[in-house]
Amino acid sequence: MKKRIINPYLNDFEKFVLFEKGTEPPFTGEYENHFEKGIYVCKNCGIPLYNSSDKFNSGCGWPAFDDEIPGAVLRQLDRDGKRTEILCAYCGAHLGHVFTGEGFTAKNVRHCVNSVSLKFLPDGEKPPIDRMFFAGGCFWGVEHLFKQLNGVIDTRVGYMGGHIDNPTYEQVCTGLTGHYETVEVIFEPNVIDEEELIKYFFEIHDFTQENGQGPDIGEQYKSVIFYTNERQKLLSEKIINELKKKYTVATQIKKASTFWLAEDYHQDYYEKTGKAPYCHYRRKIF
Numbered sequence: 001m002k003k004r005i006i007n008p009y010l011n012d013f014e015k016f017v018l019f020e021k022g023t024e025p026p027f028t029g030e031y032e033n034h035f036e037k038g039i040y041v042c043k044n045c046g047i048p049l050y051n052s053s054d055k056f057n058s059g060c061g062w063p064a065f066d067d068e069i070p071g072a073v074l075r076q077l078d079r080d081g082k083r084t085e086i087l088c089a090y091c092g093a094h095l096g097h098v099f100t101g102e103g104f105t106a107k108n109v110r111h112c113v114n115s116v117s118l119k120f121l122p123d124g125e126k127p128p129i130d131r132m133f134f135a136g137g138c139f140w141g142v143e144h145l146f147k148q149l150n151g152v153i154d155t156r157v158g159y160m161g162g163h164i165d166n167p168t169y170e171q172v173c174t175g176l177t178g179h180y181e182t183v184e185v186i187f188e189p190n191v192i193d194e195e196e197l198i199k200y201f202f203e204i205h206d207f208t209q210e211n212g213q214g215p216d217i218g219e220q221y222k223s224v225i226f227y228t229n230e231r232q233k234l235l236s237e238k239i240i241n242e243l244k245k246k247y248t249v250a251t252q253i254k255k256a257s258t259f260w261l262a263e264d265y266h267q268d269y270y271e272k273t274g275k276a277p278y279c280h281y282r283r284k285i286f
Helices: 012-020 139-146 169-173 194-203 230-243 269-273
Strands: 038-042 048-051 073-077 084-088 094-100 109-113 118-122 130-136 152-160 180-187 223-227 252-255
Touching: 012 094, 073 094, 130 139, 130 194, 139 152, 139 180, 139 194, 139 269, 180 223, 194 230, 223 230, 230 252
Parallel strands: 223 252
Antiparallel strands: 038 048, 038 118, 073 084, 084 094, 094 109, 130 180, 130 223, 152 180
């Protein structure tokens, strides 16, 4: 898979927590009793992880959240074999652990996160990087074209929206898992706007086709925008409403969920093979 990102400005203790799965002492973290309005991003890579509106005081000694930004956090069994570890879904940095059934909030979930795994950005400040997820047929072509955009700094292909964990390509291709072939687009908000990304997405695939994309027919090839925040959702709705004045639009808008990385041979497929997309190309419609 792609090489792990390690922020060169991390200090030794931050590296210990983020990459050796260490834990800061309770009641010592910068954000334990911090409740300013804004977002918390990954200290290592800068991707948004948590909204301040989901933060609460658990009294347990570490920052607590009862929800994450959609698609931002991965769960896996901790090395102790008992707890559930949580990681940044993009760079894999260790965040802490997640617990359920404690009754702290109505959601009955507590993300127990190390302060040193986070960086707070006050309301209105753009994160250094952000993500959106797009499904528009074979993910090879969608990824290849998004990689051409200035401001897009990384892409990964995978599966989103289904009902089984860690699906394989063969399972997704049955059309029975509920997953879509999806591209994660990592971008710099100060360079390219979400609206530009969404419009570009509609220009690189046939959003009027309901049963797939080009010759690729099936549930896994349908057109979907997966949003991670309200701005992305509203912009997607606005642009689709504009398009509906001229076209039939088959594209769905869904809240992002767990993004399961596809097998390594799918990543950067056209770059590796030297081939060209067979059903994706850009055509100006805006």
